[in-house]
């Protein structure tokens with residue numbers, strides 16, 4: 446869960462550099478690994494059991510598997526999200542960022558702009574997310590001399606293997622579930638953020654840093670609570686190709 450990425454989504458009105466996003470991603474990745482494993486594997490009895498088993502078999506490094514592609518892609522994915530959001534608001538409200546302080550956009554416009562940003566970023570995110578999930582699910586400890594290597598020896602090898610076995614479409618496995626997850630929930634994210642900022646900021650002023658932080662945090666919680674069911678479907682569909690457990694599509698996976 447880029448619970449990690451959430452730290453970046455803290456001021457939708459302005460574009461942010463990727464620095465805080467990358468830091469948030471590193472801090473959040475171990476929790477994301479536990480989440481992905483619990484969503485896709487049946488061997489764990491719960492969060493603590495998963496953490497203990499991961500640490501015992503794979504050491505601390507096990508929690509950081511699959512982190513490199515998200516770090517490389519976060520700047521691009523977030524610029525698409527915030528760039529599309531900003532431009533969609535511009536088109537919908539016909540007001541510039543400065544004018545919007547005096548004339549705030551309606552929540553319907555904020556929601557539509559957020560959904561548009563979420564929809565387009567999901568397609569860019571899909572291949573990176575697939576590779577992240579596949580690597581996070583490799584539970585082998587670090588390769589010892591003489592022991593068989595894991596199926597994927599890194600993100601590039603993982604991408605190349607999927608491409609070779611399934612062609613370019615293989616890299617978009619689970620993309621529909623990801624798009625359905627991110628389109629409405631990023632709309633919800635931006636609406637919650639805007640609403641909380643407006644509640645605690647006098648008219649015509651910019652929200653304070655504390656407001657931005659708290660509003661960003663709560664918006665992240667709200668959007669992830671609503672995103673979780675489709676997140677489970679997405680992760681299972683992404684792993685399905687590997688496990689020969691064929692789902693006939695998204696609805697088949699839901700059943």
Ligand SMILES: CN(C)C(=N)NCCC[C@H](N)C(=O)O
Pocket residue numbers: 446447448449450451515570574626627630631634668669672
């Ligand atoms: C509330 N939602 C669904 C989001 N914030 N979505 C964007 C997160 C993208 C991230 N790299 C991830 O998949 O974890």
